[in-house]
Amino acid sequence: MADPQSPESLKHVSQVQGLFVKHSSQIRGFLISLLPGSVEVDDLLQETFLTITAKAENFELGTNFTAWAMTIARFKVKEHFRKSQKSELLLGDEVMETLLEDAPEVLADDTQILALKKCLKNLSPSVQKMLTQRYEDDMKPEKIAADVGWGANSVYVALSRARSTLRECIIKQTKGALASTSLS
Amino acid sequence: MKLTDTINAYLDGRLTADEVRALEAELLSSSEARARYWEIAGTHASLERHFHENSGSELSDTLVFPALDRQKKSALWTFAPMAAAAAIVLGFFAFFKPAPPAPNLVQSGGFIARWDDDWRFLQASELKLAAGESRELVFVNGVRVALEGPIDGNLVAPDLMTLATGRIGVHVPPGAEGFTVDTPAGQVVDFGTRFGIDVAGNKLRAEVFEGRIDVNVAGENYRMEGQASLEVVDQQSSGIAAGSNAQAYPMPTAEFRTTGFGQFNSPGYLVKHHPTQPDQWAGDYSRATAAIDGVQPRTGAGMLQFLSTTQEAGSHEKIGSQVWRVVDLEEIRAELGRRAERVRLTAWCNRVEGTADSDTKFMFELAGQAGSQQEFRWSPDVVLRSQTDLLTDADPTTWEKVTVELQIPSSLRFLVVMASAQENVSNQLPAEGQEFDGHFVDDIELEFSAGLRASQK
Numbered sequence: 354m355a356d357p358q359s360p361e362s363l364k365h366v367s368q369v370q371g372l373f374v375k376h377s378s379q380i381r382g383f384l385i386s387l388l389p390g391s392v393e394v395d396d397l398l399q400e401t402f403l404t405i406t407a408k409a410e411n412f413e414l415g416t417n418f419t420a421w422a423m424t425i426a427r428f429k430v431k432e433h434f435r436k437s438q439k440s441e442l443l444l445g446d447e448v449m450e451t452l453l454e455d456a457p458e459v460l461a462d463d464t465q466i467l468a469l470k471k472c473l474k475n476l477s478p479s480v481q482k483m484l485t486q487r488y489e490d491d492m493k494p495e496k497i498a499a500d501v502g503w504g505a506n507s508v509y510v511a512l513s514r515a516r517s518t519l520r521e522c523i524i525k526q527t528k529g530a531l532a533s534t535s536l537s
Numbered sequence: 538m539k540l541t542d543t544i545n546a547y548l549d550g551r552l553t554a555d556e557v558r559a560l561e562a563e564l565l566s567s568s569e570a571r572a573r574y575w576e577i578a579g580t581h582a583s584l585e586r587h588f589h590e591n592s593g594s595e596l597s598d599t600l601v602f603p604a605l606d607r608q609k610k611s612a613l614w615t616f617a618p619m620a621a622a623a624a625i626v627l628g629f630f631a632f633f634k635p636a637p638p639a640p641n642l643v644q645s646g647g648f649i650a651r652w653d654d655d656w657r658f659l660q661a662s663e664l665k666l667a668a669g670e671s672r673e674l675v676f677v678n679g680v681r682v683a684l685e686g687p688i689d690g691n692l693v694a695p696d697l698m699t700l701a702t703g704r705i706g707v708h709v710p711p712g713a714e715g716f717t718v719d720t721p722a723g724q725v726v727d728f729g730t731r732f733g734i735d736v737a738g739n740k741l742r743a744e745v746f747e748g749r750i751d752v753n754v755a756g757e758n759y760r761m762e763g764q765a766s767l768e769v770v771d772q773q774s775s776g777i778a779a780g781s782n783a784q785a786y787p788m789p790t791a792e793f794r795t796t797g798f799g800q801f802n803s804p805g806y807l808v809k810h811h812p813t814q815p816d817q818w819a820g821d822y823s824r825a826t827a828a829i830d831g832v833q834p835r836t837g838a839g840m841l842q843f844l845s846t847t848q849e850a851g852s853h854e855k856i857g858s859q860v861w862r863v864v865d866l867e868e869i870r871a872e873l874g875r876r877a878e879r880v881r882l883t884a885w886c887n888r889v890e891g892t893a894d895s896d897t898k899f900m901f902e903l904a905g906q907a908g909s910q911q912e913f914r915w916s917p918d919v920v921l922r923s924q925t926d927l928l929t930d931a932d933p934t935t936w937e938k939v940t941v942e943l944q945i946p947s948s949l950r951f952l953v954v955m956a957s958a959q960e961n962v963s964n965q966l967p968a969e970g971q972e973f974d975g976h977f978v979d980d981i982e983l984e985f986s987a988g989l990r991a992s993q994k
Contacts, residue, residue: 442557444560460582465583466587513549520580
């Protein structure tokens with residue numbers, strides 16, 4: 354085994370940490386999809402970062418970092434749900450374990466982001482603005498409602514519809530991308 | 538409520554406890570419900586990722602960093618001593634050991650930064666260095682701060698530090714504008730640049746080497762662009778002076794990685810002679826090709842295939858098929874903001890399975906040639922070189938990685954990069970005029986770097 358204090362090992366760890374930083378938004382998106390609205394998302398992200406640092410030597414540069422990092426993040430979520438007392442507004446540990454068994458290897462990968470960018474252009478400017486307020490500015494739907502002069506429920510419905518439209522469009526786009534790849 | 542609506546409502550945090558229990562029951566009993574959950578969660582996660590990355594640089598600080606608004610920043614120096622007294626009880630040697638967040642300054646969480654070559658999760662902390670010590674702080678949004686002791690200050694947030702005493706050099710890349718240094722004599726706000734600050738008591742000297750900074754002194758704003766300097770004593774300044782001296786400040790590390798240096802995505806034969814100018818692949822008989830003979834490009838649409846050891850097909854006198862590309866280090870200096878001190882090449886090699894007579898060796902070289910200070914001229918006289926070789930396996934589905942590094946002398950203007958396949962097993966000419974059975978290179982990239990540098994004052 355390589356000396357963990359050797360310049361090569363230290364550089365490797367630093368490179369792996371750099372990959373974590375680069376992909377942190379993707380890993381955080383995964384955590385948010387399981388713990389929506391929870392302040393513990395950043396704690397779990399931090400714990401994932403620390404575990405990735407400790408296990409960096411197991412990761413081979415050039416292989417799939419996000420898949421490896423998501424595996425660690427999944428483990429951290431499981432651990433967290435087993436050990437901590439959760440809000441009753443979050444899913445319980447039994448269902449979380451079952452959900453994680455069915456979790457895709459990677460969520461929100463580059464192909465999906467590319468498709469999402471194209472699909473967003475099909476939405477009306479007002480819905481695009483609402484999504485920006487919700488996801489970029491982290492505004493609660495109630496605040497968005499006050500801003501656009503709608504009822505909160507209407508904003509929920511609009512966001513929900515926008516996500517359904519985007520989901521269908523992303524599926525169509527990514528299937529199209531796969532088809533054109535296989536033809537070339 | 539339909540399952541899709543329930544999952545959306547859960548992800549929006551607006552289900553009651555009873556509704557969450559009902560969702561749990563459905564998810565536990567139905568694999569289709571779980572598949573639907575991940576489908577919808579995937580859209581949420583994609584939106585989270587897209588909008589957060591969209592809100593700043595790719596390495597967005599808005600995800601893990603507590604954001605500070607400008608009003609809080611402007612009042613920072615007033616709060617800082619109080620915050621330090623309340624929050625910081627750490628000893629001198631406990632660099633960045635997390636301290637409780639300062640009231641009104643950091644609301645929650647922490648932020649990632651690199652200190653002493655380790656990425657760490659940090660919170661608001663005291664920042665001190667003794668005379669003669671130097672360190673570097675790197676934030677994930679790319680901001681790099683070189684600190685030269687004696688330093689007395691506070692790290693408050695990824696875009697904010699206070700400095701009561703000390704000399705620092707800062708590089709703020711595009712996308713990370715707004716990095717602020719609060720000093721007793723004034724506040725320095727960066728707008729994407731390189732600059733230096735020297736603070737001692739009631740004296741502040743700020744110098745911008747590239748880009749723009751604003752210095753706010755007692756309510757008056759001094760906008761400094763290009764190369765300029767400003768001196769403030771007792772909250773009084775005689776104004777902005779032209780010119781600046783970067784050597785007088787510590788300089789943070791710098792890194793620049795090429796993108797697409799050796800991708801070979803456009804099919805065609807390489808120019809068949811030594812390169813005559815930078816940024817052109819040229820050399821022995823070789824070509825950029827799409828997937829061929831069971832070998833897929835490692836990334837992208839193409840890869841480089843070595844064909845013959847000379848510039849025309851048919852010869853078998855030599856044993857190496859070589860291609861070169863020249864890099865003008867002045868262009869790299871522009872990217873780094875200073876001279877590159879080190880370069881590291883990475884490349885990936887592959888070959889067909891072939892037979893027992895198939896060659897297995899690849900060779901890479903980073904070199905400097907004699908002459909060529911203004912315009913590049915090919916010279917056979919190599920004045921420095923770093924070389925490495927690699928023996929590839931016979932599995933065409935795997936790519937083998939190779940790296941080679943070179944310390945760059947300050948006198949070198951042009952770097953010559955060489956990649957080659959070597960006839961290490963058999964030097965025979967096959968009937969088709971091709972000396973290599975199927976030997977490929979892909980994803981050649983260079984990483985230039987320069988280390989932390991002390992001030993020359």
